[in-house]
Structures are given as structure tokens and as C-alpha cells.
Amino acid sequence: MHVVQPVLRFKDLLGLKSIGIENGTGSYDSIDGEANVIHLLRRKPTAPTKFRYLVISENYHDLITKDADLVEITAIDQQFFEMLKRSSSKKLGIEIAVSWLRKTNGQKLAKNIALIKSIHNFTEKYGNQLVLTSGASSIFEMVSGRCFDALLELCDIKPETYWNSLNNWLEHKINMRCYICDT
């Protein structure tokens, strides 16, 4: 929990309501349930947990597997859009990290911005959700709410619409899981 505390403090400074923290493949028993924190796990826990979580995957071919809620996108081809069409009933999250955009030069960045716009349109059409994340490995790589809004506007996405649909998607995904309640 000591690692999470500075992140939570920083989250409030950046005007973010809740954040996702990636967990390794270790034991999930030691993780406590913390309000406004969503744990991002590589594999689905076998038993109910104390904490809220989403199952993530780096490989978009996992779109057709059952467990993944969120798929991180770093390279896209035509196959990706075909996969999205096929997995429309699962309400998948398509994650695009700002850290990935940071690494690209101007020309590639422009392409990626156009791509984010097309992915957003595509996810809206087929019932999935675009999830723009910071992809931060330290607090100094985190992105504030205001900057997320600016990036969304750059991609011709209305921030209000995006945050509302993301909120609904998160509630839907998190409420589908089984949790242990402390009473």
C-alpha cells in the first residue's frame, strides 16, 4: 500500500476521480480494496477479491478470448478493425496510452491522432469503449484531467461525451465482477 499512497495523493492534485494501477502476476491476496482505485490485472483472479479490477491484455488478438476487459493498442492493422467488429457484444475497452504517443515523431503522431478518432468512431458504432490512459510508470508521467480534455479535443472527441461513456462502461465492467464486502 506504501507504493499506492503517493499515486493517490498525486491523483487528487491532477483532478482525477479514479485511477487504474497495474499489478504484476504475483499474489492478489495482499491487495486491499481502496476507493477510487481500479487494479489492472494480467489474469483473472480465481476467487472473489476485496478490490475492484479489470483484466487487461497487450495483445489485441485477445479480443476474442473471454477474460480481457481492456486491450492495449500499440500497433494497428486492418485485422484489428475486423476483430473489433467480431467482438462487438463484449463491450471491450480499447486502451491507447499517452506514453506511446509521446514516443512518436510529429508525422506518426498526426497519423495516430487520426487513428484515435477512427477507433473512437468505430468503438461507438460497435458498442466498445475507447480508453485513453497515461500509461505512466511513475507519478511524473501521469496526465492531468485538463490535459486529457485537450488531447480529446485534438482528436475531435467531445470530452463530456467521452467521460460519460467511459464512466458508464467502467460501472458496467466493474459491477459484473464478484467482490468480498467488509461489513
Place this chain on the structure above:
Amino acid sequence: MTLKRRYKRRYMVVLFHSSPEELLSTARERMLDMFGHVITQKAVLKTIDKIGPDLHVIRCRSEYLGEVLCSLTLIGSEHPAVVLDVSGTLRSLRTRARVKKMSLRLP
């Protein structure tokens, strides 16, 4: 009726692990790359103050705030920049920045 003589400005507190000159040059470079010379010139980016070793206050034209925020977020150097706060007045920004600095526990 009075004449509006000066453009509106926005002040930002940016957490950046290097000198203000480097922050400004990398931000300008990225902005140039993304939006071109005209927008970069019109945005009038300028460093105003330094609150502690890592917190910098920079200023831009309010019309181009979105572009500046995008450029700062997408700085591709080894030191990423985090925009902590945006304000229309320097006084309120400084007050809020002091609180943020304390909660960040920066030296």
C-alpha cells in the same frame, strides 16, 4: 465602451525535472512539430517563475491553451512534463501552487 488592448493569458504550473529553458525549448519544439510555426509563434509561450526546483510557471495566450497543453503532455524527452494547474491570474495560481508543492513534499 473600452477597447480590449491585450490578449488574454493563461498561467500553468508544470512539474518538470529540468531547467525552465529546457522546458520551454522542448515544449516549443513539440508544438512546432504538431501545429507549425504560426501557432507556436501566436501562442507566445514564456517562463514566468520557478517555485522550487521542479515546479515551473509558464504563460501562454488563452486562445492556444489547448495546443499548449497537448504539446506539454506529449513532450517526448527523457523528462516528461506534468501540468498541475491552469489559471487566469498569476496570484491565484501561486497560492494554489504553494499548496500543491506542500502536498507533493518537494524541497
